[in-house]
Amino acid sequence: MTVVRISDDALALACGADAVASAFATAGCTVERVSSWGMHWLEPLVEIDGQGFGPATADDVAEILAGRSAKAIGAIAEHPFIAAAS
Amino acid sequence: MTTTDLAEIIARHLGREGPLLPILHDVQEAFGCVSPEAERAIAQALNMSRAEVHGVVGFYHDFTAEPDARPCVQLCRAEACQARGVEALVAAAEAAAGGRVRLATVYCLGLCSAGPAARVGDDVHARLDEAGLVALIEGAR
Numbered sequence: 486m487t488v489v490r491i492s493d494d495a496l497a498l499a500c501g502a503d504a505v506a507s508a509f510a511t512a513g514c515t516v517e518r519v520s521s522w523g524m525h526w527l528e529p530l531v532e533i534d535g536q537g538f539g540p541a542t543a544d545d546v547a548e549i550l551a552g553r554s555a556k557a558i559g560a561i562a563e564h565p566f567i568a569a570a571s
Numbered sequence: 572m573t574t575t576d577l578a579e580i581i582a583r584h585l586g587r588e589g590p591l592l593p594i595l596h597d598v599q600e601a602f603g604c605v606s607p608e609a610e611r612a613i614a615q616a617l618n619m620s621r622a623e624v625h626g627v628v629g630f631y632h633d634f635t636a637e638p639d640a641r642p643c644v645q646l647c648r649a650e651a652c653q654a655r656g657v658e659a660l661v662a663a664a665e666a667a668a669g670g671r672v673r674l675a676t677v678y679c680l681g682l683c684s685a686g687p688a689a690r691v692g693d694d695v696h697a698r699l700d701e702a703g704l705v706a707l708i709e710g711a712r
Contacts, residue, residue: 499682499697525684 486515487550490532493518501542502529508543512550524566527558537561576601577609581616591617591627595634603638632675642711643673645690646704651683660687663701667708674708 489509491502506516509531522530527539531549537558538549548554558564562571580597584590594613598605605613605628614621628634646664648657668674682688685697689704691711699707 495695496682496685496697499688499695500685528685 486513487533488517489514490517490519491529492521494521496525497521497528497530500528500540504543505529505531505541505546508546512546514550522561522567524564530561532561535560535562537564577612581613585616591619591624595628595631599634603640604636605634606636632677639673641671641673642691643675644668644708644711645675645677645680647678647680647682647686647688647690648676649679649683651679652686652688655686657687657699660699660701660704664704664708667705672708672711 489506491497491506491509493502493506506518506529510516519532521528522537524530524539527537529541530537530539531541531545532538533549537560538545538554538556539558541549541556545554545556549556561567577598580601581590581594583597584593587593591613594617595605598609598613602609610624610628611621613619614624617624628636644664646657646661648661664674677690680688680690680695682695682697687699687704688695688697689699689707690696691707696703696707
């Protein structure tokens with residue numbers, strides 16, 4: 486089963502993370518609520534197998550799961566914002 | 572408000588270090604306000620002057636002297652939200668609120684990178700544009 490990680494910190498919630506999490510759960514995914522990577526402009530940021538998608542809405546769920554989302558940002562850990570800080 | 576309810580709230584927090592704010596929050600939550608009678612009882616229980624308690628009640632906008640049954644929408648108008656355009660939304664927000672919703676200005680909800688931001692109850696909302704904010708206000712219950 487696909488494991489989807491979505492932040493539940495205040496900013497992610499304010500940007501609609503609960504609706505996105507709920508849509509993934511409805512689509513049959515296991516949703517894990519985690520802290521934020523800190524890339525606020527990408528929240529709600531969806532993480533599946535280390536790959537990021539954001540800012541996501543409930544309407545993006547089908548395309549993300551189909552692997553053809555325009556909101557894909559690649560491997561989160563390799564994003565310049567994260568890579569530069571580590 | 573009954574004296575028993577108030578005494579119960581005070582007793583619940585009396586043993587804490589700094590019991591005043593927790594008591595005030597619970598009183599506001601339970602009765603919708605912190606009345607002069609409540610201020611008096613709290614001051615007496617905490618061995619404070621009524622003026623001290625009144626000063627705290629008056630300082631924080633979360634505490635009110637009279638109940639207000641209207642839903643409250645807190646709109647952040649601090650620097651970051653101003654930089655992100657909240658001032659351009661205020662007129663529409665006030666019009667949408669009318670007399671039905673209490674539109675309160677707050678200074679920082681901690682969502683600076685995603686403003687304009689607002690809070691309704693315990694829910695926070697960010698990246699608000701005019702349509703989003705108006706819908707939020709109109710949906711506030």
